[in-house]
Amino acid sequence: MANNVLHVENVTMQFGGVVAVDNLSMDINEGEIVSLIGPNGAGKTTAFNCITGVYEPTNGLVEFCGKPIVRNHPQGKMKKNYLGQNPDMYLGEVVANTPDIITQQGIARTFQNIRLWKSMTVFENVLLAKHMNAKQNVFSATFRFNKKEEERMREETMELLVQQGLDKYKDEIATSLPYGLQRRLEIARALAAEPKLLLLDEPAAGMNPQETEELTAFIRQIRDDYNITIFLIEHHMNLVMDISDRIYVIEFGKEIAHGLPKEIQKNPKVIDAYLGG
Amino acid sequence: MLNEKKKLNKGSLITLIIILVFLIATIVLENTINPNSLLFTVIRKAAVYSLVAVSMNLLNGFTGLFSLGQAGFMLLGAYTYAILTIPNDVRDIIYYLFQGSSFHVSTVGFFEGILGDTGVAAFISMILGVIIAIVAGGLVAALVAYLIGLPVLRLKSDYLAIATLGFAEILRAIFQWDKLGKITNGANALRGYPTFSDFNIKAENGATVLRLSSFIPLLFAGICILVIVLLINSSYGRAFKAIRDDEVAAEAMGINLAKHKMMSFCISSFFAGVGGALFAMFASTVQAKTFTSAMTYEIFLIVVIGGIGSISGSCIASFLYIACSEWWLRFLDNTQYINGTQLPLFRNGFRMVVFSVVIMVIVLFFRDGLFGDKELPDLFKKRRVKKDGE
Amino acid sequence: MEFAVSQILSGISLGGQYALIAIGYTMVYGILRLINFAHGDVFMIAGIMMIYMATTLPLYIAIPAMIICTVLLGFLIERAAYKPLRAAPRMSVMISAIGVSYLLQNLALYITGGQPKTYPRIPWISDTVTIFGARTYVVTLVTPFLVIALVVALTLLINHTKIGIAMRAVSKDFETSQLMGVKINTVISVTFIIGSFLAAVGSVLYFTNYPTVVPMSGAMPGLKAFVAAVFGGIGSIPGAVIGAFIIGICETLIKGTDYAIFSDAFTFALLIVILVAKPTGIFGEKTTDKV
Numbered sequence A: 001m002a003n004n005v006l007h008v009e010n011v012t013m014q015f016g017g018v019v020a021v022d023n024l025s026m027d028i029n030e031g032e033i034v035s036l037i038g039p040n041g042a043g044k045t046t047a048f049n050c051i052t053g054v055y056e057p058t059n060g061l062v063e064f065c066g067k068p069i070v071r072n073h074p075q076g077k078m079k080k081n082y083l084g085q086n087p088d089m090y091l092g093e094v095v096a097n098t099p100d101i102i103t104q105q106g107i108a109r110t111f112q113n114i115r116l117w118k119s120m121t122v123f124e125n126v127l128l129a130k131h132m133n134a135k136q137n138v139f140s141a142t143f144r145f146n147k148k149e150e151e152r153m154r155e156e157t158m159e160l161l162v163q164q165g166l167d168k169y170k171d172e173i174a175t176s177l178p179y180g181l182q183r184r185l186e187i188a189r190a191l192a193a194e195p196k197l198l199l200l201d202e203p204a205a206g207m208n209p210q211e212t213e214e215l216t217a218f219i220r221q222i223r224d225d226y227n228i229t230i231f232l233i234e235h236h237m238n239l240v241m242d243i244s245d246r247i248y249v250i251e252f253g254k255e256i257a258h259g260l261p262k263e264i265q266k267n268p269k270v271i272d273a274y275l276g277g
Numbered sequence B: 001m002l003n004e005k006k007k008l009n010k011g012s013l014i015t016l017i018i019i020l021v022f023l024i025a026t027i028v029l030e031n032t033i034n035p036n037s038l039l040f041t042v043i044r045k046a047a048v049y050s051l052v053a054v055s056m057n058l059l060n061g062f063t064g065l066f067s068l069g070q071a072g073f074m075l076l077g078a079y080t081y082a083i084l085t086i087p088n089d090v091r092d093i094i095y096y097l098f099q100g101s102s103f104h105v106s107t108v109g110f111f112e113g114i115l116g117d118t119g120v121a122a123f124i125s126m127i128l129g130v131i132i133a134i135v136a137g138g139l140v141a142a143l144v145a146y147l148i149g150l151p152v153l154r155l156k157s158d159y160l161a162i163a164t165l166g167f168a169e170i171l172r173a174i175f176q177w178d179k180l181g182k183i184t185n186g187a188n189a190l191r192g193y194p195t196f197s198d199f200n201i202k203a204e205n206g207a208t209v210l211r212l213s214s215f216i217p218l219l220f221a222g223i224c225i226l227v228i229v230l231l232i233n234s235s236y237g238r239a240f241k242a243i244r245d246d247e248v249a250a251e252a253m254g255i256n257l258a259k260h261k262m263m264s265f266c267i268s269s270f271f272a273g274v275g276g277a278l279f280a281m282f283a284s285t286v287q288a289k290t291f292t293s294a295m296t297y298e299i300f301l302i303v304v305i306g307g308i309g310s311i312s313g314s315c316i317a318s319f320l321y322i323a324c325s326e327w328w329l330r331f332l333d334n335t336q337y338i339n340g341t342q343l344p345l346f347r348n349g350f351r352m353v354v355f356s357v358v359i360m361v362i363v364l365f366f367r368d369g370l371f372g373d374k375e376l377p378d379l380f381k382k383r384r385v386k387k388d389g390e
Numbered sequence C: 001m002e003f004a005v006s007q008i009l010s011g012i013s014l015g016g017q018y019a020l021i022a023i024g025y026t027m028v029y030g031i032l033r034l035i036n037f038a039h040g041d042v043f044m045i046a047g048i049m050m051i052y053m054a055t056t057l058p059l060y061i062a063i064p065a066m067i068i069c070t071v072l073l074g075f076l077i078e079r080a081a082y083k084p085l086r087a088a089p090r091m092s093v094m095i096s097a098i099g100v101s102y103l104l105q106n107l108a109l110y111i112t113g114g115q116p117k118t119y120p121r122i123p124w125i126s127d128t129v130t131i132f133g134a135r136t137y138v139v140t141l142v143t144p145f146l147v148i149a150l151v152v153a154l155t156l157l158i159n160h161t162k163i164g165i166a167m168r169a170v171s172k173d174f175e176t177s178q179l180m181g182v183k184i185n186t187v188i189s190v191t192f193i194i195g196s197f198l199a200a201v202g203s204v205l206y207f208t209n210y211p212t213v214v215p216m217s218g219a220m221p222g223l224k225a226f227v228a229a230v231f232g233g234i235g236s237i238p239g240a241v242i243g244a245f246i247i248g249i250c251e252t253l254i255k256g257t258d259y260a261i262f263s264d265a266f267t268f269a270l271l272i273v274i275l276v277a278k279p280t281g282i283f284g285e286k287t288t289d290k291v
Helices: A044-052 A077-081 A099-105 A122-133 A138-142 A147-163 A179-192 A209-226 A237-243 A261-266 A268-275 B010-032 B038-062 B070-085 B088-094 B107-115 B119-152 B157-176 B178-184 B215-232 B235-245 B247-252 B257-283 B293-306 B311-328 B350-365 B376-380 C002-032 C039-056 C059-085 C090-112 C138-160 C162-172 C174-179 C184-208 C219-232 C237-255 C260-277
Strands: A004-015 A018-029 A033-037 A059-064 A067-072 A107-109 A197-201 A229-233 A246-251 A254-259 B208-210 C128-131 C134-137
Touching: A004 A044, A004 A229, A018 A033, A018 A044, A018 A229, A018 A246, A018 A254, A033 A044, A033 A209, A033 A237, A044 A059, A044 A099, A044 A107, A044 A197, A044 A229, A067 A099, A099 A107, A099 A122, A099 B247, A107 A179, A122 A147, A122 A179, A122 B235, A138 B215, A138 B235, A147 A179, A179 A197, A179 A209, A209 A229, A209 A237, A237 A261, A246 A261, A246 A268, A254 A261, A254 A268, A261 A268, B010 B038, B010 B215, B010 B376, B038 B070, B038 B215, B038 B235, B038 B257, B038 B293, B038 B311, B070 B107, B070 B119, B070 B157, B070 B178, B070 B257, B070 B293, B107 B119, B119 B157, B119 B257, B119 C260, B157 B178, B157 B293, B157 C090, B157 C219, B157 C260, B215 B235, B215 B257, B215 B311, B235 B247, B235 B257, B247 B257, B293 B311, B293 B350, B293 C090, B293 C219, B311 B350, B311 B376, B350 C059, B350 C090, C002 C039, C002 C134, C002 C138, C002 C162, C002 C184, C002 C219, C002 C237, C039 C059, C039 C090, C039 C184, C039 C219, C059 C090, C059 C184, C128 C138, C134 C138, C138 C162, C138 C184, C138 C237, C162 C174, C162 C184, C174 C184, C219 C237, C219 C260, C237 C260
Parallel strands: A033 A229, A033 A246, A107 A197, A197 A229
Antiparallel strands: A004 A018, A004 A059, A059 A067, A246 A254, C128 C134
């Protein structure tokens, strides 16, 4: 059995009276490509945000490589208004990490609506992902005592850009690139953080069929090249069915199915959710 | 500026030459033409304002934290400097309303005690004492910024602006409080400490040999600005820009927002404090009522005129702003005659009206200011024909 | 006892005056998300216009004329300085507001020649009365009632007229209202007109208590009124009014103690406490950013 990378257990995210993610559990093993699908508004991105620390889930546990990175139980006002399940399961220790800490542990992500730093070049966008792990402090960096470290960061960045075929754009302003390349750049930036697990939020959004096909190959390739695990949200069914080792389907925040792509394709619940019932 | 080796490219070189020429010209002019010329007042004040404007730009322009507390941090720097450097023998005279000061350490006196208090030794003691006090001014400002930052840096844009503005006002009230009079001299001015003119080198007989009173502020401000430029071009500077461009993405890429914002806030305040100390040297008196929110607005407008996110813009805008307000537009304040008929409108205060109209025009129609987010060296580079995206 | 009564009375009165300015801030913020730094200076200009008009015109003409001119000024500022920046980042508009504030102050400095100008004595409201043994001006007693009357009128306007509905729609969602055919520019102009009108009324009440008006007279009341607006929850009119009364009363009480120098500082300390403890103010609504 492969090593478990991400373990999500009974995660519930409630905003006011709306339960956006309802008792979601999932497991992702090393080297897998796992997809999370579901109709619009099913709570996919919210689930991502719970894993990456953008939101603090109302209840539940997330473990990364066996270590809890998020753990919470309904507190304060939520105690009374909680609509989800297992309210008493995670009492005791609360683990809440900001997104930067979670990224430092080895989870990097991209965004549904590309979030590149708009005033910076392609090179700088990728370079900055190296900032968090660099051995330097603000004084050594200002007075250039970190020359070795800075050079190392630059070399690694350049290497990555060459691998991703982005080196010829390195001095362009990131947001001036064509859309498809911006997507790629965002993935490259996430890779520069040297993650064990890469979360892709609708990587094929806005792409034409040919670009989508290229992306499929690209995702597979980065999994193999960088030896990482990939967890993605996607709407392009071709891509999902083609690429995924396993698929989780959610609707209204609840899991309705999970399994191999061919099982999912035949699952009546899934067909119902997508075609509307 | 991607490679350290490329650092001294053509643009940077030209910029460096311009700065050097300016420094040399300042020394030469000061020792040849009338040293009381308004030109030198402008240079001194503008040097101080450049530093404060650049420090504000670091925060507002590069980190995207809209703070309006600059005058408060200048106040801290100015008071710290003055309190530390007032010679002990005049201290009790200045604090006469409070029966003397409760603080009896003078950094200058300290070094004079070690090195001697005559001739060259006294001069060196003065320089060392002044530098220590300036740095102390910066440190006090940075420390207070840290304490203020803990609660307020979590606030979003305009709330942060109004909270920092509020803190500056609170600081001003505290320094005017008569219970602290033994330290701050209450609402009264502090004076008698070393100013820029003390840096003029005098011969034994008291005659001035070499005037440096305009060069020194340029030098001090220049060194500080250089440090800020180095910071901005370092890995941390890039992290600041990332926070400005997209906080969510920055955090997702492992940048600790709280830590980096605090860092930028403290560093900016440190240099604002240093700027305050230099302002004290320029003005030769320190009084809390000078450091109002109007002063912060003025500095902020300089940053806007120069271009939010441009260091060289802030510097050049400071010089233009101070030159216009103190010197070039002076004529607007005096009654003017053409062929014996008195022109209407020209009287006291007209200068500032014209000036503020010009500022409004810049704010409305030239929103990028002089430089946008470009720097002076960029102007000398061969420009690639490429327009940035929105 | 007399001292306490007079302190509380003038505190309530000052609070009422702040409330009239604060409504202008809170409404503009609600709709444009802009701290209108120039609002305090509009208030100051209203005071200065009153001084000049009262020297030539009888008061029963001067006061309405001053109010009309102030309203016009508020309207023009919006059209000239904020409207062209509608599509610009929020920071640019705020910079423009600071620029306008600077311009108005310098203009006032130029017109008055830097001399403090004596505010005209307005019959009846400048008279002194004795209440519970405390001597005070009539204006002190009138202010709270006038404020409450104006706030009630304003609330009716916002809740029951077409323009009021439009204003609420715009403050909820600027873009959607625009798409739904709400005339944004009209709504914004009306907001500024109401804000300036209230500031003009406030200036009469406020400056009657002070001997003179100087170009910086508007800055502090302006900032405090803004604090009041934040305190009550920015965007909320009742919040602004309650915040203003609290700040006005606290300020006056502190002025009566040995710590008078901290009366301004206290307001800001209160602001910081409220921002840290409950950033949305007492009546503010919580908003979340979508990632």
